Every structure is written in C-alpha cells, then in structure tokens.
Amino acid sequence: MKLPFIKPVYAHCDLPCGVYDPAQARIEAQSVYEIMKKYDGLDEMNKLRAVIIKEQRADLVKQHLWVLWTDYFKPEHLDKHPNLHELFWQATKQAGACKKTTDQAEGQKLLDQIDEIATIFAATKKA
Amino acid sequence: MKLPFIKPVYAHCDLPCGVYDPAQARIEAQSVYEIMKKYDGLDEMNKLRAVIIKEQRADLVKQHLWVLWTDYFKPEHLDKHPNLHELFWQATKQAGACKKTTDQAEGQKLLDQIDEIATIFAATKKA
Amino acid sequence: MKLPFIKPVYAHCDLPCGVYDPAQARIEAQSVYEIMKKYDGLDEMNKLRAVIIKEQRADLVKQHLWVLWTDYFKPEHLDKHPNLHELFWQATKQAGACKKTTDQAEGQKLLDQIDEIATIFAATKKA
Amino acid sequence: MKLPFIKPVYAHCDLPCGVYDPAQARIEAQSVYEIMKKYDGLDEMNKLRAVIIKEQRADLVKQHLWVLWTDYFKPEHLDKHPNLHELFWQATKQAGACKKTTDQAEGQKLLDQIDEIATIFAATKKA
Amino acid sequence: MKLPFIKPVYAHCDLPCGVYDPAQARIEAQSVYEIMKKYDGLDEMNKLRAVIIKEQRADLVKQHLWVLWTDYFKPEHLDKHPNLHELFWQATKQAGACKKTTDQAEGQKLLDQIDEIATIFAATKKA
Amino acid sequence: MKLPFIKPVYAHCDLPCGVYDPAQARIEAQSVYEIMKKYDGLDEMNKLRAVIIKEQRADLVKQHLWVLWTDYFKPEHLDKHPNLHELFWQATKQAGACKKTTDQAEGQKLLDQIDEIATIFAATKKA
Numbered sequence: 185m186k187l188p189f190i191k192p193v194y195a196h197c198d199l200p201c202g203v204y205d206p207a208q209a210r211i212e213a214q215s216v217y218e219i220m221k222k223y224d225g226l227d228e229m230n231k232l233r234a235v236i237i238k239e240q241r242a243d244l245v246k247q248h249l250w251v252l253w254t255d256y257f258k259p260e261h262l263d264k265h266p267n268l269h270e271l272f273w274q275a276t277k278q279a280g281a282c283k284k285t286t287d288q289a290e291g292q293k294l295l296d297q298i299d300e301i302a303t304i305f306a307a308t309k310k311a
Numbered sequence: 312m313k314l315p316f317i318k319p320v321y322a323h324c325d326l327p328c329g330v331y332d333p334a335q336a337r338i339e340a341q342s343v344y345e346i347m348k349k350y351d352g353l354d355e356m357n358k359l360r361a362v363i364i365k366e367q368r369a370d371l372v373k374q375h376l377w378v379l380w381t382d383y384f385k386p387e388h389l390d391k392h393p394n395l396h397e398l399f400w401q402a403t404k405q406a407g408a409c410k411k412t413t414d415q416a417e418g419q420k421l422l423d424q425i426d427e428i429a430t431i432f433a434a435t436k437k438a
Numbered sequence: 439m440k441l442p443f444i445k446p447v448y449a450h451c452d453l454p455c456g457v458y459d460p461a462q463a464r465i466e467a468q469s470v471y472e473i474m475k476k477y478d479g480l481d482e483m484n485k486l487r488a489v490i491i492k493e494q495r496a497d498l499v500k501q502h503l504w505v506l507w508t509d510y511f512k513p514e515h516l517d518k519h520p521n522l523h524e525l526f527w528q529a530t531k532q533a534g535a536c537k538k539t540t541d542q543a544e545g546q547k548l549l550d551q552i553d554e555i556a557t558i559f560a561a562t563k564k565a
Numbered sequence: 566m567k568l569p570f571i572k573p574v575y576a577h578c579d580l581p582c583g584v585y586d587p588a589q590a591r592i593e594a595q596s597v598y599e600i601m602k603k604y605d606g607l608d609e610m611n612k613l614r615a616v617i618i619k620e621q622r623a624d625l626v627k628q629h630l631w632v633l634w635t636d637y638f639k640p641e642h643l644d645k646h647p648n649l650h651e652l653f654w655q656a657t658k659q660a661g662a663c664k665k666t667t668d669q670a671e672g673q674k675l676l677d678q679i680d681e682i683a684t685i686f687a688a689t690k691k692a
Numbered sequence: 693m694k695l696p697f698i699k700p701v702y703a704h705c706d707l708p709c710g711v712y713d714p715a716q717a718r719i720e721a722q723s724v725y726e727i728m729k730k731y732d733g734l735d736e737m738n739k740l741r742a743v744i745i746k747e748q749r750a751d752l753v754k755q756h757l758w759v760l761w762t763d764y765f766k767p768e769h770l771d772k773h774p775n776l777h778e779l780f781w782q783a784t785k786q787a788g789a790c791k792k793t794t795d796q797a798e799g800q801k802l803l804d805q806i807d808e809i810a811t812i813f814a815a816t817k818k819a
Numbered sequence: 820m821k822l823p824f825i826k827p828v829y830a831h832c833d834l835p836c837g838v839y840d841p842a843q844a845r846i847e848a849q850s851v852y853e854i855m856k857k858y859d860g861l862d863e864m865n866k867l868r869a870v871i872i873k874e875q876r877a878d879l880v881k882q883h884l885w886v887l888w889t890d891y892f893k894p895e896h897l898d899k900h901p902n903l904h905e906l907f908w909q910a911t912k913q914a915g916a917c918k919k920t921t922d923q924a925e926g927q928k929l930l931d932q933i934d935e936i937a938t939i940f941a942a943t944k945k946a
Contacts, residue, residue: 202342202345202349203338203341203342203345205334205338207332207334207338208335208338211330211332211334211335214330215329215330218329218330222329229489229538229539229540230538232486232489232740233489233493233537233538235737235740235741235744236489236490236493236744239741239744246885246889250881250885250889250911253908254881254885254908254911254912254915255912255915269904269905269908270904273888273889273904276885276889277889277890280889280890283741284737284738284741285737286737356870356919356920356921357919359613359867359870360870360874360918360919362610362613362614362617363617363870363871363874366614366617373504373508377500377504377508377530380527381500381504381527381530381531381534382531382534396523396524396527397523400507400508400523403504403508404508404509407508407509410614411610411611411614412610413610456596456599456603457592457595457596457599459588459592461586461588461592462589462592465584465586465588465589468584469583469584472583472584476583483743483792483793483794484792486740486743487743487747487791487792490743490744490747613867616864616867616868616871617871620868620871627758627762631754631758631762631784634781635754635758635781635784635785635788636785636788650777650778650781651777654761654762654777657758657762658762658763661762661763664868665864665865665868666864667864710850710853710857711846711849711850711853713842713846715840715842715846716843716846719838719840719842719843722838723837723838726837726838730837
C-alpha cells in the first residue's frame with residue numbers, strides 16, 4: 185500500500201529505541217502556529233484554552249528537539265555541521281519565545297528553524 | 312527550502328489545536344517494531360530496558376490513535392468509511408498486544424493497521 | 439468491614455493489569471460538571487484555574503474511556519451491544535466539547551453517556 | 566437509569582475542583598493486588614511487565630491518597646478522627662511496600678487500609 | 693572541585709532509589725513565590741501563563757513534600773518530631789492555597805513551612 | 820532560621836518562572852549513582868525495579884539539564900564559557916549512557932559533568 189504522506193521513518197540502530205524523526209517536533213510547532221493564527225477569532229474561554237494548549241505544544245517541540253539533539257546526533261555529525269548546537273539552542277529558545285506571544289511571525293521562525301534542523305538530519309541519513 | 316521527508320502537516324481547522332497527522336502514531340509503532348527486531352541481540356539489562364520502552368511506545372501509539380479517532384474524525388468521514396471504528400479498535404488493541412510479545416509479525420501488523428488508517432485519513436484530506 | 443459506597447471493583451482476568459471500572463471516568467466527569475456549576479461564582483484568577491483544571495479533568499475522562507473501550511471490551515461484547523463503538527466515540531467527543539464551555543447541560547450529557555456505558559459494562563459483568 | 570455499581574460521587578464544594586472519592590485509590594490498589602495474584606503464572610516478559618505496571622499502579626494509589634489527605638480532609642475531620650494522619654502515612658508507605666513484593670498479603674493489607682480510610686471518609690460525608 | 697552552592701545530597705539507604713532532599717520542594721516553592729512577585733507587572737497573556745505555571749509548580753511542591761513525608765521519614769523520626777504529620781499536612785495545604793492567590797505573603801508562608809521541614813530533615817541526618 | 824544545607828535558590832528574573840538551580844539535575848544524578856551502587860545486592864524483583872527507576876531518574880537528569888541549557892543560559896554566558904554547548908551535550912548523552920549500565924564509574928562521570936556545569940552556573944551568578 186502506498187502512502188503518499190507518511191514517508192519511511194528513519195531508523196537509527198545502536199540503541200533499543202532507535203527511531204528518530206524531526207516530524208515529531210514539526211507537527212507540534214505547526215500546532216503552535218495554527219493556534220496563533222486562530223487566536224484573535226476565539227472567544228474569551230477559548231483564548232484561555234489556546235494559551236494553555238500553546239504552552240503544552242511548545243513544550244513538546246522543545247522535548248522532541250532535545251531528544252533529537254542529545255540522542256540522535258553523534259560527534260561525526262557535528263564535525264560536518266558545526267552549527268548544530270547553536271541551531272538546537274536557538275530553536276528550543278524560540279519554542280519558549282512562542283509561549284509568550286501570538287505573533288505568527290514567531291511561530292513561522294520556529295517552523296523555519298525546525299526545517300533547517302530537518303535538512304541536516306536528512307543529510308546525515310544520506311551519508 | 313525543500314524537505315523531501317517532512318510533508319506538509321495537515322491542518323484541521325475548527326478547533327484551537329487543529330493539527331493531526333497519523334505520522335505521530337506511525338513513528339511510535341516503528342519504534343515498537345525496531346525494539347522487537349533488536350530484542351534477541353540485547354544483553355540482560357537492555358532486554359529489560361527494551362520491555363520498559365516498548366511498553367511506553369505502545370502506549371503512545373494508542374494515545375495518538377485515540378486522539379485521531381475522537382478529535383479528528385467526524386460523522387461525515389464515518390459515513391464514507393464505515394469500518395473506521397473497527398479499524399481504530401483493532402489497531403489500539405494491537406498496540407496493546409505488542410506489549411506482550413517481541414514477535415515482529417505483531418509489530419508489522421500494527422504498522423499495517425496504522426497505514427490503513429493513514430490511507431483513510433489521506434482520503435478525507437483530499438475530499 | 440462494610441463499605442456502603444465502595445462497591446467491589448470488577449476484575450477482568452486475562453491481562454496482568456485486569457481491573458476496569460467506569461467509575462474512574464465518572465468521577466472525573468463529575469469534577470468537570472462541578473467546575474461548570476461553580477464557574478460563574480469564581481473570581482478572575484479562579485475562573486482561569488477552573489478552565490485549566492476542567493481541561494485536565496476532561497482529558498482524564500477521555501483517557502479512562504479510551505482504556506475501557508480498547509482494553510476491557512471484547513468482540514463478544516460488541517456482538518451483544520453493537521452501538522458500543524458509537525457510544526464511546528460520542529462520549530469522548532463530548533468530553534472534548536466540555537472543554538469549550540461552562541454550560542452544565544453539556545456536562546450532564548457527558549455524565550449520562552458515561553452512565554449508559556456503565557450500564558453496558560455492568561451487563562457484561564453479569565453475563 | 567439505575568446503576569448498581571456506580572454510587573453517587575461525593576462532591577466537596579469549597580474548591581473549583583471539589584470531587585473526591587476513595588474509590589480512585591481503591592481501584593488502583595485492586596489492580597496491584599490482581600497483578601500479585603497472577604504473577605507466578607506469567608511468562609518471563611509478562612512478569613517483567615507486571616513489575617512495571619505494579620510500580621505505576623502503586624504510585625497512583627499513593628497519588629490518590631495524598632490528594633485525599635491534603636485536599637479533602639479538614640481540621641474538623643481530624644478532631645473527630647485523630648488517627649487520620651497516621652492512617653494515610655501507613656497506607657502510602659504500604660503502597661510503597663507493595664512495589665517490592667508479589668506477596669498478596671501485602672496487597673490485601675493495602676486494600677484494608679484504604680477501606681479504613683474510606684469508612685472515615687463516609688463518616689465525614691454523613692456528618 | 694568545590695561547589696559552594698550544591699551541598700552534598702543526603703543518601704538514604706534502604707531503598708533502591710534512596711536520595712531525598714527538601715531542596716526539591718524548596719526550589720519549586722521559590723518559583724511559586726517569584727511568579728507571585730512578578731504577576732502584577734505582566735501583560736494579559738503572561739498573567740495567564742503565570743497562573744498556569746504557578747499551578748504546576750505548586751503541584752510539584754506538593755509532590756516533593758508527599759514523597760519526603762511517606763518515603764523518607766520513619767517512625768523513629770516521628771517519635772522525636774511528633775508534629776511531623778501536621779507540618780507536612782499544613783505545608784501541602786499551603787501549596788494548594790498558593791494556587792488561588794498571588795499574595796506573596798502566602799508564598800512566603802509556604803517557603804517558611806518547607807524550611808521548618810528542612811530543619812527537621814537536617815536534624816534526622818545528624819542523628 | 821539558618822538552614823545549613825538549603826542554600827539560597829538563585830532567581831533569574833526576565834521570565835514569569837525564573838528559578839533555576841543545577842541541584843535539581845544533581846539530585847537525580849545522585850539517585851542514579853546510588854541505584855548503581857546497590858544494584859548487585861538486590862534480589863531479582865528489586866533489580867528489575869532498579870532498572871525502571873534508574874531509567875526514570877536518568878530521564879529527569881536530562882530534563883533538568885535541557886531546561887537549564889535552553890532557558891537559563893544566555894548568549895553572553897556562551898561568550899564567556901564557549902564550551903557550554905558541548906558540556907550540556909556530553910552530560911545529557913552521559914545521562915543516557917547511565918541507563919545502559921550499572922557501572923558506578925559512569926554514574927560518577929555524570930555527577931562530575933553536572934558539577935562542571937554547576938561551577939559555570941555559579942560563575943554567571945556572581946557576574
């Protein structure tokens with residue numbers, strides 16, 4: 185069966201649980217972005233709920249990025265991509281920044297940073 | 312920037328947090344499968360860890376599938392895909408079954424069930 | 439010692455953790471209902487807290503119902519109670535709906551749906 | 566609709582989330598007990614899973630008891646039931662003790678302690 | 693290497709996980725206090741976030757105190773410090789009270805209660 | 820009241836929840852170390868429990884370190900301590916490594932890395 189939208193998940197093999205995919209962080213960041221987009225149109229109670237949910241989703245973005253950074257990436261990846269630490273630091277900081285605002289530009293910046301990480305991730309998979 | 316493996320995440324728009332993607336369940340199920348595959352080659356302590364992690368990952372599969380079933384799918388989807396309830400019931404039961412075994416065939420069955428759900432999900436997105 | 443209000447918990451025996459009881463979902467749904475009832479009388483900060491706690495309690499309702507649906511109920515139960523899937527789908531959707539409102543009628547509807555599930559649960563226990 | 570096994574949940578009204586019920590701790594303790602009972606009959610992997618699940622269930626017993634002790638009970642209850650602190654201390658310690666053993670007598674002792682707490686709880690409800 | 697601010701962590705040895713330290717509750721209570729202090733200066737969205745985070749931090753205070761009370765303290769400690777139960781009950785109740793207010797005096801009271809517990813903890817370590 | 824072992828918690832003030840302390844990671848790492856030390860003396864069931872608890876404690880170490888890295892440290896700290904990223908990467912990787920072994924030397928290495936981070940943290944506090 186061909187699935188056009190679930191691409192093969194990349195397996196990383198030296199650990200019992202060796203499956204990593206930047207899509208996990210990306211999906212949560214997309215959720216943060218969508219909440220920002222809908223925020224102004226919500227009534228009082230749902231504005232409140234939006235803040236609660238955005239807080240949780242941004243935390244999940246951080247969580248997924250941290251796991252990727254610590255568990256997936258290896259010294260040889262860092263040699264080839266020396267800005268790796270900085271990228272993850274900025275992206276997780278940006279996830280925190282998204283908690284404090286409903287400015288979609290901040291949400292887009294987070295998505296772009298995750299895409300940048302995903303590009304490096306893809307490059308390490310091809311290598 | 313083109314990302315070959317992170318496809319656009321599908322947004323579902325009548326809720327504050329409207330992003331759904333079967334990939335979330337799929338990634339965790341892939342993790343369950345990989346743990347099964349490595350199990351026999353592990354030493355005592357890591358066999359133990361594998362069971363712990365498989366337990367958690369299978370729970371996450373259930374969690375992501377339940378959210379998809381309850382929160383994403385609507386009565387009009389059910390009209391077109393009347394086996395939807397049964398599919399989710401069987402897939403979440405299968406995630407539970409994967410906790411009790413390291414038989415890869417059981418893990419593969421779970422992956423296939425999620426792919427079947429993902430195909431329906433994709434069809435509802437095109438509609 | 440006789441306890442008038444803690445009835446025997448029903449044990450379901452083919453799993454290591456075989457105890458199920460719809461009371462778990464019911465207690466959390468009752469909490470959702472009580473929060474709705476007190477909402478208007480609360481000050482600003484506690485209104486906010488009420489929304490946070492209602493969000494969590496409604497999530498617990500969903501969680502307990504999902505576990506009951508997937509883990510307790512078996513095909514033979516479904517044969518006798520063919521509306522089982524629909525009941526759980528509607529009840530978990532209703533738990534989600536209760537997050538967006540403080541209308542007690544919505545909370546009561548959730549309680550009624552759980553009672554309906556509990557009646558079926560009781561019937562399967564007697565069988 | 567009459568439900569023979571879900572008794573009315575007792576509402577406690579001076580808080581936004583004012584629903585308490587010792588049944589929550591009791592259900593988890595029953596689960597601990599059932600796991601102990603099945604333990605010897607399980608295969609290697611499921612023995613392992615039993616320990617993992619017993620650990621979690623015993624934690625939930627502690628959690629539900631702690632919440633009841635701190636959040637539900639008031640100084641006037643303590644005046645009438647001066648052994649309340651000791652009872653909760655012993656019961657939560659016993660939940661911890663149940664993690665280290667599969668001796669059903671230890672599980673039964675935990676159930677009895679919870680029943681004793683539940684009797685006091687019921688008495689405070691009638692008052 | 694001398695660390696002026698991380699004092700040796702006190703190990704308690706009859707359990708697999710035998711490390712206890714009142715600092716865990718203290719740090720979370722300090723966080724509750726700081727949130728109260730900043731509350732009035734925050735904008736609307738961050739006021740909301742402050743309430744959410746205060747709710748979580750106060751829960752962590754309760755959690756750490758409960759673990760300390762049930763898991764660390766032994767009957768011989770209670771003999772020497774007969775107000776132990778009452779202290780923990782009041783401190784965990786106070787953590788709950790801090791959820792409902794931004795009055796720093798309430799946060800300070802919680803910090804003082806934890807310090808009182810910590811003094812007893814230190815005394816049991818010297819004994 | 821003087822507390823010899825709970826040192827003032829360092830407050831970091833530009834966020835609603837601005838309290839950070841490397842002691843949080845240190846306490847969990849000490850727990851990992853103590854579990855390793857006791858492991859050989861435990862019976863079968865408690866060996867199992869030790870692995871479960873070590874897994875959780877090591878995760879908490881990672882969690883506390885990640886929060887410190889992303890949320891507390893600022894670009895000006897990085898300027899003065901250019902090995903900061905590498906230190907956190909190695910320490911969180913080491914927390915992961917401690918899950919796979921009961922070798923106390925690995926636990927000690929983790930403690931040393933956290934102490935090194937704590938020294939930098941202290942230096943930024945004095946500045």
